[in-house]
Amino acid sequence: MTAQLIDGSDGLEGVVAAQTVLSEVDGAAGRLIIRGHSLDELAGRTRYEDIVALLFTGFFEDLPADVPAALGRARVEVFQEVSALDTGLLDRTPIEAMRALTARLADGDDAEVAFRLLAAPAVFTAAVVRAQAGEAPVAPDPAMGHAADILRMLRGRPASKAEADALDTYLVTVADHGLNASTFAARVVASTRAGLGSAVLAGISALKGPLHGGAPGPVIEMLDEIGTPSNARAWIEAALDRGDRLMGFGHRVYKVRDPRADALKAAVRWLDARQGRLEFAEAVEAAALAILRERKPNRSLQTNVEFYTALLLEALAFPPSAFTCVFAMGRVAGWLAHSREQLAGGRLIRPASVYVGPTPKKAA
Numbered sequence: 230m231t232a233q234l235i236d237g238s239d240g241l242e243g244v245v246a247a248q249t250v251l252s253e254v255d256g257a258a259g260r261l262i263i264r265g266h267s268l269d270e271l272a273g274r275t276r277y278e279d280i281v282a283l284l285f286t287g288f289f290e291d292l293p294a295d296v297p298a299a300l301g302r303a304r305v306e307v308f309q310e311v312s313a314l315d316t317g318l319l320d321r322t323p324i325e326a327m328r329a330l331t332a333r334l335a336d337g338d339d340a341e342v343a344f345r346l347l348a349a350p351a352v353f354t355a356a357v358v359r360a361q362a363g364e365a366p367v368a369p370d371p372a373m374g375h376a377a378d379i380l381r382m383l384r385g386r387p388a389s390k391a392e393a394d395a396l397d398t399y400l401v402t403v404a405d406h407g408l409n410a411s412t413f414a415a416r417v418v419a420s421t422r423a424g425l426g427s428a429v430l431a432g433i434s435a436l437k438g439p440l441h442g443g444a445p446g447p448v449i450e451m452l453d454e455i456g457t458p459s460n461a462r463a464w465i466e467a468a469l470d471r472g473d474r475l476m477g478f479g480h481r482v483y484k485v486r487d488p489r490a491d492a493l494k495a496a497v498r499w500l501d502a503r504q505g506r507l508e509f510a511e512a513v514e515a516a517a518l519a520i521l522r523e524r525k526p527n528r529s530l531q532t533n534v535e536f537y538t539a540l541l542l543e544a545l546a547f548p549p550s551a552f553t554c555v556f557a558m559g560r561v562a563g564w565l566a567h568s569r570e571q572l573a574g575g576r577l578i579r580p581a582s583v584y585v586g587p588t589p590k591k592a593a
């Protein structure tokens with residue numbers, strides 16, 4: 230096969246690196262399809278466990294028939310690792326502590342390993358957030374739905390149905406999204422046959438960056454610093470003058486609308502937890518979009534998933550420092566399904582590079 234040269238500075242934009250039956254991100258139409266269903270059909274109408282079953286079917290010979298029960302059992306199993314949460318880990322950011330606990334789980338390729346990895350970000354994040362606030366961890370309840378149990382483990386008391394539904398909407402919305410950076414990282418690791426645990430750790434590590442899953446925490450900082458709608462323009466202009474990026478705007482693939490932003494905005498509206506917060510955020514969003522249009526007339530920079538993620542997770546009382554962990558609670562299903570798909574059909578992922586450095590003075 231002839232090698233095709235790709236400029237390393239282009240972020241592999243437009244390069245097709247995998248074939249998948251899992252999801253399609255249609256940037257031109259602003260549409261996300263997950264195994265034959267559009268996100269509009271799924272978000273707000275299905276539970277996270279349903280999406281797990283949808284993504285995992287056909288990829289595990291030993292897939293449990295009762296996915297909610299298997300996920301409940303897995304939450305209980307991984308909770309044992311919470312005892313390893315020492316003061317050293319508590320000084321780290323929630324995602325670093327959650328990643329360290331996830332790394333303690335045994336690696337492997339079967340459904341049992343996959344379900345523990347699926348449960349890990351949820352159970353460990355709740356325990357880390359509570360421990361950092363000086364509170365004891367709350368053990369999982371295997372009989373509860375995943376979203377409802379996450380909120381209970383986080384707060385120590387049951388959440389309302391509306392709150393659990395809103396978290397389900399979020400987890401479903403972010404469960405899979407084509408070959409995003411963290412899923413690509415997971416597929417590369419899976420292609421070496423290192424195991425699903427290693428692939429998930431690669432996914433968490435890639436997700437952590439502010440250009441990918443790390444954006445929603447800074448969205449809250451931005452909103453808090455802006456404070457009132459009348460400050461929006463001046464704050465945004467100053468940020469762009471400094472060369473900063475506006476968190477929660479722009480996307481590599483979506484150039485019309487990020488359908489996930491719409492799904493999450495609807496969920497924030499149902500919750501309506503903090504009077505006026507959504508209206509304020511909408512005013513900031515409108516100012517940001519207008520300024521981005523003025524400054525980058527040739528780019529179509531739209532609101533992405535992270536802007537309304539920030540509002541939703543804030544309304545659900547997650548601390549902004551743990552927002553990326555909540556993203557991982559949902560996206561871990563996609564990492565696992567893609568890793569199994571990669572194992573089923575793919576060769577080792579090993580692209581080439583072109584050497585453009587100096588040549589040795591003397592031939593070796």
Ligand code: CMC
Binds near residue numbers: 439440480533
């Ligand atoms: N604020 C200001 N300028 C921006 C932004 C932004 N949020 N996004 C892109 N641009 C500009 C960028 O400066 C560049 O301008 P120019 O051509 O004049 O140099 C141009 O738009 C293209 O930028 P790029 O970095 O080549 O585009 P990309 O396809 O790599 O960017 C992105 C995708 C998400 C990294 C970027 O839009 C960004 O940094 N956004 C802010 C961080 C963010 O919200 N991340 C969450 C992404 S959604 C979750 C997920 O699916 O991962």
